[in-house]
Amino acid sequence: KQEVTQIPAALSVPEGENLVLNCSFTDSAIYNLQWFRQDPGKGLTSLLLIQSSQREQTSGRLNASLDKSSGRSTLYIAASQPGDSATYLCAVSRDYKLSFGAGTTVTVRA
């Protein structure tokens, strides 16, 4: 059974600092790894998808890396802003089904 772990569970940083969020998974037989953002009381929004053959993906201030052999992914958010405050979830995909971590709740202080 795939286990996905996200550390830390919560993070508080001053505006402008870079964010580093970690995700680990136990079964490397995945098709892709995805990072989602969840705002309070809202659904999930896809941020980045890294295919199993890729090492990283970038979108604006966001960069995600994937090391499938060691079962790790890291999401970097550069120059954080108060609007980045949310919960970030990672999920690994196999056979069109996702296994999720519990998320990291980020607070960016102005």
Place this chain on the structure above:
Amino acid sequence: NAGVTQTPKFRVLKTGQSMTLLCAQDMNHEYMYWYRQDPGMGLRLIHYSVGEGTTAKGEVPDGYNVSRLKKQNFLLGLESAAPSQTSVYFCASSKQDSPFTDTQYFGPGTRLTVL
């Protein structure tokens, strides 16, 4: 284009009552999913459907039933609600692209409380 919508947004039930949650998507997606999200835990898959008329069990299916009579709708039923089913329920859909690039689109969630 509304994406994925869920009805209702909030609901309070008494133990033993039944209810149905409705999910609708207007993206012509083949796959649809129901998840539950509990504090401190990731989303867990309840049931899913790979096409109209098909359903399959996910990780935590006990106490729930589903139906997919139309491609755009996926219903989640609770026949006899229990306090352990207090949770936030999310519906999602996906196009069934290549498994390497396929992603899911989520609804806004239904917050269910069972007293």
